[in-house]
Amino acid sequence: MGKDGASIPDEEWERFLREVEAGTQDAPKEPSARARMVARRLRDEPGPPEGWRTHQPPRRRRSKGWYAVGLLVAAGLLLVALAPGRVAAWFGGGDGGGDSAPLAAESERPDKPPATEAASQLPTLEQPFKGSPAARWADGTAGISLPAARATGWMNKEQVEQALDRSRDFLAESSLDPGVLRGERPRQAIELINPHQQDVQNYLATAFRAPSREDDPLSLFSRFKESKVRLVGDVVKTRGRITFREGERGAVEVTTDVTYVYPVVRAAKGSDEVARTIVRREVVMSWDDPAKVVVEPGTFSLVSYKADTANGGCDAFGYFTPEFSAERGTSGQGDGREVDPYDRSDSMDARMRGADDAGCGTATRS
Known part of the structure; x- marks a missing residue:
């Protein structure tokens, strides 16, 4: 309703909702390239981020809306609470776990040789250190x-x-x-x-x-x-x-x-x-x-x-x-x-x- 009690026209109401959802009132005119990249990745790929050299076809977008966003945020907070190590590993923190995790720097002489990899893991042009x-x-x-x-x-x-x-x-x-x-x-x-x-x-x-x-x-x-x-x-x-x-x-x-x-x-x-x-x-x-x-x-x-x-x-x-x-x-x-x-x-x-x-x-x- 307007201040005088008159109804707001449907087209005006729809335009108002579109502007609120788009955040045009207070949003920067042109977000930074990094902000756009991160926002797009979080929107399109809700899983753990990939290495910058890798490529995967973009996933189909999920339906958008404030309710869906709220569910994603809640699920993310729950995951952080239940498995902080895994989340840290996604973003480069922690030791990552597993045999593929990068080794910490060598501060002293090790007491044994590194484990032997599977003999079938031969190096390739794309992975020249594979099997090593x-x-x-x-x-x-x-x-x-x-x-x-x-x-x-x-x-x-x-x-x-x-x-x-x-x-x-x-x-x-x-x-x-x-x-x-x-x-x-x-x-x-x-x-x-x-x-x-x-x-x-x-x-x-x-x-x-x-x-x-x-x-x-x-x-x-x-x-x-x-x-x-x-x-x-x-x-x-x-x-x-x-x-x-x-x-x-x-x-x-x-x-x-x-x-x-x-x-x-x-x-x-x-x-x-x-x-x-x-x-x-x-x-x-x-x-x-x-x-x-x-x-x-x-x-x-x-x-x-x-x-x-x-x-x-x-x-x-x-x-x-x-x-x-x-x-x-x-x-x-x-x-x-x-x-x-x-x-x-x-x-x-x-x-x-x-x-x-x-x-x-x-x-x-x-």
Whole structure:
């Protein structure tokens, strides 16, 4: 009824209801793109949100109305109350539960190797880490955990934090950089190494000019020959950690122990068989006191390095040369001991003591 008691015309009443339902009185003129996306997803897909890389045809819309919305909100609140862990997992919180949940960062050495996946779960171009423990590992530097910094040796806390960050930068430039993985010279990584450490500089010069068992760039850098193989996608899975302590002459000695998993296919067009090269490296760096050691600012001295590789090519130097099913059928088993390349429960010292320099071992899985 109007103020004078007259009836409101039907068309005016219907227009008023449409405006109220549409929220035109107080709503923003143009919601943000994120608001529109979230509203549309919640409206069309009441189930848990999908990963942003996945796709599913949109579901048929449910009937709308304030009563239906009220029921959905009530049901959502009830679900949160009864199963908060599941709801948190949908939106990225909690541990997600189950064997497919991403692993927490590695803060210490595990006490056993990861579980064995079903042998039938072969990798594909769409899922290059399928059937591998690496499927639950983080991508790139996200899988390399850093400890909390503290004043150590000649460095204060802030300087130690910077040394840890630069140590991880070296790992990124030497083992994750796309250009280096394609066989380019790792210039940025080399620039982080003390240029006054002459024996290391000699090794680097020889390793890239005439690689051999004694002078092999693969001890420190990951490289594939682009004419032979190419990486699948742009993700390298990693798992490992960085630790530090006071070293000689008050230096901050940083130890990195990281496993990298590289999925590759043959370079030939149309190749779709995915193989994986798995590399575990331990690199020890000394961030020296410039008052006691000749060193350029922002560089470290190389203390030691160890590398253990699965499916990188037996006696391959200069570039990894992974084998595919055809090569594995003719090359036979390695003549050394069996090794699980995903097992990080032993130290690199123990792993290398068991290695046979005269031959190639056998990886128990890829």
